[in-house]
Amino acid sequence: MLNRQLARIAVAVPGVVALLAVHAAGASAATDAPVNDDLAGALPVGALPFANGQDLSTATVQEGEPSSCFETDRTVWYSYTPAETGMVTAHAGPDHLGVAVYTGDSLDTLAEVTCRPTYSGTPVTFEARAGTTYRFRVGANYAEQATFRLDVAPPPEVGFDVAEVEWSVFDEVAFWPRLFDPAGLGIDLGSLVWDFGDGTTSTEQFPRHRFASDGDHAVRLTARTVDGRTASATHTSVVRTHDVAVVKVNAPSTARAGQRVGVTVEVRNTRYDETVEIRLERSHPWGFEQVDAATKPVPATAGGGRTSFSFAYTVTPQDAAAGKVTFRAVAAVRDHRDALPADNELLSAPVRIR
Known part of the structure; x- marks a missing residue:
């Protein structure tokens, strides 16, 4: 474009032809195409x-x-x-x-x-x-x-998310895939294969899985792009089922105001040695209130073995006014999540106050 403009000027003004030619050569060198x-x-x-x-x-x-x-x-x-x-x-x-x-x-x-x-x-x-x-x-x-x-073409980028908690055999674990094709062709969602490391698999995009046994399960997701490139990602899901149960609360059938009575709570544990806290609560017209607590080791035992927690309670005038008192025991596993908290509470039979 510049050369053509210079040429037109040279025609109009013949006296500057030589000077324009020099400039045109320099401009051409400066604008060489790739x-x-x-x-x-x-x-x-x-x-x-x-x-x-x-x-x-x-x-x-x-x-x-x-x-x-x-x-x-x-x-x-x-x-x-x-x-x-x-x-x-x-x-x-x-x-x-x-x-x-x-x-x-x-x-x-x-x-x-x-x-x-x-x-x-x-x-x-x-x-x-x-x-x-x-x-x-x-x-x-x-x-x-x-x-x-x-x-x-690079392989797809494959990963997945799962909650970083200690699972139990009673949990349904949810998995979310993270998939990306840096080559831009896309992931074939029908190609997903989940291997849960316990002998079971799934081809769902967002599976939920319940592990059959405790252990460190290497979960692997494999995905394929629409043109056949594949990649995998692995994450270890830790499964440890911690579970204790309050199986009995012993209290006397009768008592009187001011009397100090014994209450025994029996805990069953069959899986792992645990440290367990027992809260002892007593009934009142508006619900329950805590009256004592104790924490100690509860070893895992087979064959129905139990660990006892012993408490002492002094019957109050309020109990006498109500005519009875009921005790509730609530168990909590220290340092772990109890897999079945529904069996961590138990009531005693009502104690009749004379």
Whole structure:
């Protein structure tokens, strides 16, 4: 454009032809287009991964160049001939440039393989067949610089979330997958396979699973992209079933105001040695209130073994006014979550106050 303007000025003012010629030569040198400005000069891509940067500010568009899925007046070209068939991914940046892929040796014979418009935010991924030459058209009107990258399509990014707690065999554990395809083709959600590490599997997207036994279970999720690339993620779910039960609260059948009576609470534990707190509560017209508490080790025993907690209680005038008192024992496992809290409470038979 600058050269044509200078030429018109030279015709109008013949006396400055020599001076204008010097300036025109300098301007031409300063605005040389990239070496791969046209299809014939396409830069060959060698071994992958490949990266190359070009100045787009001086790039042009050939006459007859296809527009494909994006229009621009600045493009550069690359060519790639793979030795082996495989999925490849092309990126162009730093801005979101357009990338179009073709086969063919001339502008007249180009056949589009795939195309990414400007600002699409995704790479271009396709199957490159061994021995076939692919042409890449890269550009955007606003871009000053362009870096073209070509690499083997990466595997999908696979992960999943699960609550970081100590599970029990009574829990239904929920799993949430985290899936992303950096190549931009997407995950085949029908391909998901969950292996829960206990001999069971699932193909659901958001499974809920109940482990049959305690242990450290390596849960593995495998996912596949729509074009067949796969990846897996593993997380260990810790299953420990802590469970104690209050099985009996012994208290006298009768008592009188001011009398000190004994109350015994029996606890059953069959799984792990635990430290257990027992809160002893007594009834009153509005519910229950705590009157004592005790904490001690409760070993795991088989065959119905029990651990006893002993308490002493002095009958109050309020109990005498009510005519009876009932005791409630509430057990809590220290340092762990009780898997079945419903059996951690038990009432005594009412004690009649004479």
